[in-house]
Amino acid sequence: AQSVTQLDSQVPVFEEAPVELRCNYSSSVSVYLFWYVQYPNQGLQLLLKYLSGSTLVKGINGFEAEFNKSQTSFHLRKPSVHISDTAEYFCAVSDRGGAQKLVFGQGTRLTINP
Amino acid sequence: DGGITQSPKYLFRKEGQNVTLSCEQNLNHDAMYWYRQDPGQGLRLIYYSQIVNDFQKGDIAEGYSVSREKKESFPLTVTSAQKNPTAFYLCASSMVQIGQLKNIQYFGAGTRLSVL
Numbered sequence: 001a002q003s004v005t006q007l008d009s010q011v012p013v014f015e016e017a018p019v020e021l022r023c024n025y026s027s028s029v030s031v032y033l034f035w036y037v038q039y040p041n042q043g044l045q046l047l048l049k050y051l052s053g054s055t056l057v058k059g060i061n062g063f064e065a066e067f068n069k070s071q072t073s074f075h076l077r078k079p080s081v082h083i084s085d086t087a088e089y090f091c092a093v094s095d096r097g098g099a100q101k102l103v104f105g106q107g108t109r110l111t112i113n114p
Numbered sequence: 115d116g117g118i119t120q121s122p123k124y125l126f127r128k129e130g131q132n133v134t135l136s137c138e139q140n141l142n143h144d145a146m147y148w149y150r151q152d153p154g155q156g157l158r159l160i161y162y163s164q165i166v167n168d169f170q171k172g173d174i175a176e177g178y179s180v181s182r183e184k185k186e187s188f189p190l191t192v193t194s195a196q197k198n199p200t201a202f203y204l205c206a207s208s209m210v211q212i213g214q215l216k217n218i219q220y221f222g223a224g225t226r227l228s229v230l
Binding site for chain 2: 041043
């Protein structure tokens with residue numbers, strides 16, 4: 001079965017600093033990879049996705065992620081964060097075939113300090 | 115506006131009571147999903163449905179039931195058999211297209227269920 005590990009449960013960062021949120025998945029088959037963001041008491045919003053092609057994926061709000069097949073990782077990065085980036089971030093994976101159910105990591109809470 | 119509507123936003127359940135959470139979408143998506151979110155545990159799949167009148171259990175289906183009588187609606191019932199129902203419940207939907215990109219899931223705003 002698929003599993004996703006987000007290595008940091010909380011990441012505090014100062015405003016305008018760079019940030020990396022780490023995600024590793026376990027799979028021996030080809031997968032789709034996603035990052036979602038959740039603001040307090042809201043649903044999830046898709047930040048970016050890797051489906052195929054270029055391993056560097058750009059998303060909304062200045063975020064990007066790099067798919068590394070050999071390390072089974074899909075880390076999320078932003079070169080300069082803003083107070084409004086304070087939220088919880090979820091990495092998710094699905095198989096390319098079958099029902100394509102999403103399996104989520106435990107989430108990383110990103111806190112931006114002024 | 116197209117989207118996924120979950121209601122109510124907050125719901126309280128008494129002991130032994132069944133409660134139903136509503137999820138409606140006007141995105142013309144084929145597939146719909148229910149997730150449970152607990153602090154520090156991410157999202158766990160309860161049930162999903164890829165077509166009307168058909169649904170499958172997810173990872174934590176015990177104590178829950180669903181129906182899919184209409185394409186746009188996928189209500190979730192939390193039964194009295196669910197002993198720890200306090201959580202944030204999220205509904206999602208996605209398009210199912212043969213040979214094309216599938217399963218970009220779009221989420222509703224959630225229902226927070228608490229036990230009285």
